[in-house]
Amino acid sequence: MSIFFDTHAHLDYPDYAPDLAEVVARAQAAGITKIISIGTSMDSSERAIRLAEKFPAVYAATGWHPTEALNAPDDLRPALREFAKHPKVVAIGETGLDYHHLPGEKPEFTAADDARYKEKQAEIFRQQMEVAAEFGLNCVIHQRAAWDDTIAQMRPFIGKTRGVFHCFGETVERMRQVFEIGSLVSFTGIVTFKNAHNVRDCAAAAPLDKFMLETDCPYLAPVPYRGKRCEPAYVKEISETVVQMKNCSPEALSTATCKTAAEFFPKLK
Numbered sequence: 711m712s713i714f715f716d717t718h719a720h721l722d723y724p725d726y727a728p729d730l731a732e733v734v735a736r737a738q739a740a741g742i743t744k745i746i747s748i749g750t751s752m753d754s755s756e757r758a759i760r761l762a763e764k765f766p767a768v769y770a771a772t773g774w775h776p777t778e779a780l781n782a783p784d785d786l787r788p789a790l791r792e793f794a795k796h797p798k799v800v801a802i803g804e805t806g807l808d809y810h811h812l813p814g815e816k817p818e819f820t821a822a823d824d825a826r827y828k829e830k831q832a833e834i835f836r837q838q839m840e841v842a843a844e845f846g847l848n849c850v851i852h853q854r855a856a857w858d859d860t861i862a863q864m865r866p867f868i869g870k871t872r873g874v875f876h877c878f879g880e881t882v883e884r885m886r887q888v889f890e891i892g893s894l895v896s897f898t899g900i901v902t903f904k905n906a907h908n909v910r911d912c913a914a915a916a917p918l919d920k921f922m923l924e925t926d927c928p929y930l931a932p933v934p935y936r937g938k939r940c941e942p943a944y945v946k947e948i949s950e951t952v953v954q955m956k957n958c959s960p961e962a963l964s965t966a967t968c969k970t971a972a973e974f975f976p977k978l979k
Contacts, residue, residue, distance in 0.1 A: 711741045712964035714949050715971045715978075716942035717896055718804075718850065718876045718924035721747040721768065722757035725928040725939055734765050737942035743767060744971075744978060745942045748804050748850060750775035751782075752789055762798040769978055770796070771850050773803040773838050777811075779830040786837045794845040800975040802842040803850030804876070807831050807863070810855040828859075835863055843870035848974055851875045851893070861887060868892055874974060877926050881908060882915045889920055894974060896922040899932030899944060902951045913955040918966035922974070923948050 716737065726733055737745060747762065748771045749755025755772035762770040772793035774782050783789075793799050813819035813827050842849045851873035853860045857880065864873060868891055875888050878895035885895055900906045901913050913921070923945050925931075931940035932947040953963050972978055 712960040713741045713743045714945045715744040716925050716945045717746050717922045719745050719927045719942050733941045740943040740946045742942050742945050769798050769800045771801040771803050773805045775804050776806050776808040776831045782834050790841040800977045801850050802838045804852045805835050805838040806852035807856035807860045808854040839867045849873045885912050896924045898926045899930045902932040913952050922971050
């Protein structure tokens with residue numbers, strides 16, 4: 711059986727409270743040997759670290775999600791520096807920019823609120839990249855409806871830290887922009903959806919050493935589990951579709967994606 715990693719999971723979410731040990735065991739049985747649980751706030755990051763301490767197969771990424779920017783402290787860096795010292799914290803994030811839903815969509819907010827929201831997202835994104843660069847780590851990037859600003863904000867950090875654009879759902883052209891700045895992409899269960907032609911096009915076009923696999927669980931369960939709670943074991947189904955897109959063997963995909971993940975997340979041992 712080929713082994714794979716789930717490079718983006720949210721195991722600290724309440725969805726897994728009843729049966730987390732069984733979820734991790736099912737992943738192991740499916741050949742998913744390493745799982746990265748992603749922090750979205752300080753509390754979430756602390757929970758991810760505790761899970762990494764409890765389960766040998768689980769690692770943590772610590773950060774603050776852009777959609778929670780207005781709840782973030784003015785300076786994330788002191789807390790992130792403490793997290794980054796932990797032996798099982800392998801990346802900073804989930805960080806990035808998200809303009810999909812802006813405050814101004816609600817009648818009680820204005821365009822000035824939108825500007826403040828974007829500015830706070832940009833500030834906490836920059837802080838997280840600074841800490842990543844300081845500790846020799848890379849970043850887990852969330853980007854939604856903010857493509858140009860995300861790329862522009864990452865450019866000053868080229869050569870200092872890299873990003874993996876998780877749950878990649880953009881065009882092949884944009885994927886090549888990611889590669890041009892030294893970053894990577896990762897694919898979720900969306901690649902198995904019938905209408906996700908752009909994601910399959912990206913999977914087909916991406917060099918084997920430029921992408922990773924993830925679930926983003928509990929979201930985006932692949933076919934045949936679509937609509938149900940996702941879990942790390944389902945990387946197996948994702949890998950089966952990507953094998954078809956790449957016209958390669960499961961063993962070749964396993965070797966490439968695990969090697970890419972091990973190099974991108976230097977503390978993933």
